[in-house]
Amino acid sequence: MWLLDDHGNFDRHEAIDTGREIPGETPPTALPNDEVITVRFGGYADGRGFSTGNRLRKMGFSGRLIAAGPLAPDQARHAFQSGFDAVLVEDDAAERQGERAWREAIKHSVGELYVSGIGSHGPERGIWRARHDH
Amino acid sequence: MYQYDGYDQAFVAARAAEFREQVGRRLTGQLTEDEFKPLRLKNGLYLQLHAYMLRIAIPYGVLSSKQMRTLAHLAENYDRGYGHFTTRQNIQFNWTELRHVPDMLDLLAEAGMHAIQTSGNCIRNVTTDAFAGVAGDEEVDPRATCELLRQWSSAHPEFAFLPRKFKIAVIGANADRAAMKFHDIGLRAYPGENGLPRYDIWVGGGQGRTPRVAQLFEADVPFERLLPTLDAMLRVYNLHGRRDNKYKARIKILVAEMGLEAYRAEVYADMEGRDLSPFAEAAPEYERILAHFATLPLPEGEDVTISGDGAFGEWIDQNVTAHKVPGYAVVSVSLKARGAIPGDATGEEMRMIADLAERYSGGEIRVTHRQNLVLPSVRAADLEAVFEALVEAGLATGNIGLSSDIIACPGLDYCALATARSIPIAQALSERLRSREIRVRQEGRDASGPTLNISGCINACGHHHAANIGILGLNKAESESYQITLGGRADEGAAVGEILGPGFTAEEIPDVVERIIETWDAHRAEGESFAESYARLGKDVFKAAVYEEPVNVAA
Ligand code: SF4
Numbered sequence: 001m002w003l004l005d006d007h008g009n010f011d012r013h014e015a016i017d018t019g020r021e022i023p024g025e026t027p028p029t030a031l032p033n034d035e036v037i038t039v040r041f042g043g044y045a046d047g048r049g050f051s052t053g054n055r056l057r058k059m060g061f062s063g064r065l066i067a068a069g070p071l072a073p074d075q076a077r078h079a080f081q082s083g084f085d086a087v088l089v090e091d092d093a094a095e096r097q098g099e100r101a102w103r104e105a106i107k108h109s110v111g112e113l114y115v116s117g118i119g120s121h122g123p124e125r126g127i128w129r130a131r132h133d134h
Numbered sequence: 135m136y137q138y139d140g141y142d143q144a145f146v147a148a149r150a151a152e153f154r155e156q157v158g159r160r161l162t163g164q165l166t167e168d169e170f171k172p173l174r175l176k177n178g179l180y181l182q183l184h185a186y187m188l189r190i191a192i193p194y195g196v197l198s199s200k201q202m203r204t205l206a207h208l209a210e211n212y213d214r215g216y217g218h219f220t221t222r223q224n225i226q227f228n229w230t231e232l233r234h235v236p237d238m239l240d241l242l243a244e245a246g247m248h249a250i251q252t253s254g255n256c257i258r259n260v261t262t263d264a265f266a267g268v269a270g271d272e273e274v275d276p277r278a279t280c281e282l283l284r285q286w287s288s289a290h291p292e293f294a295f296l297p298r299k300f301k302i303a304v305i306g307a308n309a310d311r312a313a314m315k316f317h318d319i320g321l322r323a324y325p326g327e328n329g330l331p332r333y334d335i336w337v338g339g340g341q342g343r344t345p346r347v348a349q350l351f352e353a354d355v356p357f358e359r360l361l362p363t364l365d366a367m368l369r370v371y372n373l374h375g376r377r378d379n380k381y382k383a384r385i386k387i388l389v390a391e392m393g394l395e396a397y398r399a400e401v402y403a404d405m406e407g408r409d410l411s412p413f414a415e416a417a418p419e420y421e422r423i424l425a426h427f428a429t430l431p432l433p434e435g436e437d438v439t440i441s442g443d444g445a446f447g448e449w450i451d452q453n454v455t456a457h458k459v460p461g462y463a464v465v466s467v468s469l470k471a472r473g474a475i476p477g478d479a480t481g482e483e484m485r486m487i488a489d490l491a492e493r494y495s496g497g498e499i500r501v502t503h504r505q506n507l508v509l510p511s512v513r514a515a516d517l518e519a520v521f522e523a524l525v526e527a528g529l530a531t532g533n534i535g536l537s538s539d540i541i542a543c544p545g546l547d548y549c550a551l552a553t554a555r556s557i558p559i560a561q562a563l564s565e566r567l568r569s570r571e572i573r574v575r576q577e578g579r580d581a582s583g584p585t586l587n588i589s590g591c592i593n594a595c596g597h598h599h600a601a602n603i604g605i606l607g608l609n610k611a612e613s614e615s616y617q618i619t620l621g622g623r624a625d626e627g628a629a630v631g632e633i634l635g636p637g638f639t640a641e642e643i644p645d646v647v648e649r650i651i652e653t654w655d656a657h658r659a660e661g662e663s664f665a666e667s668y669a670r671l672g673k674d675v676f677k678a679a680v681y682e683e684p685v686n687v688a689a
């Protein structure tokens with residue numbers, strides 16, 4: 001299993017602490033007291049996990065948040081910007097999609113956004129902030 | 135009009151570079167077609183029947199002459215010499231090659247344009263009134279809100295993989311020239327405090343197989359709460375919208391199944407206790423954007439009344455509208471010449487409009503949701519010269535708002551989802567209706583008539599539900615059959631049309647439509663519009679006229 005973190009490190013690990021796993025489609029209704037939560041996305045085009053990440057951060061979850069499931073490198077920034085710390089990638093996906101594509105995922109993504117959300121771990125500062133916060 | 139600054143420029147360039155890299159990984163097989171599809175769709179690239187189609191955003195329908203020339207260049211170098219303006223203020227190129235698309239995007243980025251989110255299950259190009267900023271009845275210029283929403287929604291990390299597409303329209307006048315209530319979210323802006331608008335937020339409108347007029351979500355929302363509310367509305371939709379059936383995945387179905395009250399409660403619960411600091415700069419940003427639209431570079435002109443005879447008179451009556459500054463006029467350029475394909479323009483025509491706009495309209499052009507173009511600020515004294523130039527280019531058809539001003543989707547000639555053709559139907563109807571309009575006008579009678587929209591399948595991109603006469607192409611027993619709906623409206627009295635009865639063949643359609651119009655003429659009260667007569671008469675009189683005697687179709 002591979003892990004891409006929000007600093008751009010992409011490494012293979014024999015074992016990864018994924019903590020408590022919750023499905024992307026059901027954001028918890030109460031603040032979990034786990035240190036690590038893994039949100040499993042139901043499908044590549046199923047964006048519910050991003051909102052679940054956002055909800056967890058809104059609730060005040062300050063532990064480690066990992067995105068797992070059939071994601072593509074192009075979605076890494078979406079995960080970080082929705083409050084995730086890392087993306088878990090299966091071996092076969094890393095091989096097919098390319099180690100380099102994952103490692104350079106953030107570099108090749110749109111780096112800057114107009115609005116940076118609460119709890120974002122993305123590379124953006126926020127264009128509105130840059131324009132007005134002198 | 136809005137001008138990109140360095141940030142906007144860098145943003146579209148980064149998006150174009152990202153897409154170039156994605157195309158590269160698709161070509162080497164690192165991305166499967168399943169993985170690539172949502173990525174290319176998010177950038178406006180469809181696989182059609184014959185080729186890739188690239189849909190380019192014309193945010194809120196505003197184009198500069200320079201941008202129009204870029205589109206002309208793309209039409210001539212990457213398509214077959216023309217482009218197709220759509221009902222959502224986009225332009226489509228139907229004959230592109232995948233390997234050329236990154237270059238097209240670079241050219242667009244240089245001109246301050248993009249194809250971001252013109253397709254896919256994300257927040258689409260925000261649309262508005264094509265007369266925004268110049269209409270005499272306007273209370274708030276909706277374009278600043280549109281640009282604010284364009285920026286907020288572009289590359290939004292959380293709302294990029296929604297259950298289904300998401301369309302937003304904004305208007306700022308009582309008259310609805312943007313079919314606002316047929317959008318997932320519709321906003322009506324009103325003047326508020328300190329130059330910031332207030333909004334009525336409407337939700338759950340849409341067309342497709344379950345057409346719905348939007349319901350009022352909340353009235354009179356202050357500016358500060360607009361983005362936090364939209365953010366929560368989208369999040370609840372993202373989490374709860376159906377993903378098991380694409381025909382039930384739009385927000386209109388969620389709102390219908392949950393009930394508006396329950397949906398509202400979920401939205402407010404999501405908003406509760408949220409840190410709103412990401413939106414702290416929304417107000418200064420709105421003001422910054424507004425400044426781009428604020429000054430009409432127009433010295434007040436003399437308030438002259440222009441009238442004329444013949445074709446010029448008709449053009450003045452139909453295509454020229456009052457401007458909010460005296461001495462100026464809003465000129466619509468019809469892309470619905472007799473027998474033409476609605477919304478199509480050649481590169482040459484685009485260039486000619488760009489030149490005219492530069493010379494007579496401050497270098498600005500608008501694209502309307504009825505698939506026409508607008509020169510928004512023409513001096514009344516220049517109208518005749520503009521008309522003559524348009525005559526020379528074959529673009530002077532004086533039929534804006536008449537029945538021959540038909541909306542049609544591409545249908546089976548291009549679209550992979552189509553069940554029937556729509557372009558040839560539109561062309562045949564245009565021939566028939568245009569000759570009727572010319573005849574009626576020559577007789578000194580009123581040539582106005584019902585609005586007429588055509589879709590090539592139930593997805594309703596041709597807005598047939600929202601037309602006074604809607605035509606839907608279906609495939610029945612392996613042949614095309616056209617179903618007619620009556621009484622739909624896209625304006626402030628938004629309504630979904632009712633099905634008239636069994637369908638017709640393509641050949642029968644012109645006769646059937648003419649009969650409907652004649653029946654209306656015969657029963658119409660003085661000055662009544664088709665929609666008003668239909669509301670008063672109901673469908674039976676039309677049904678009788680259409681079905682009692684078979685239509686004769688020349689073999
Ligand atoms: S209505 Fe149907 S045929 Fe027409 S463009 Fe939309 S999907 Fe294609």
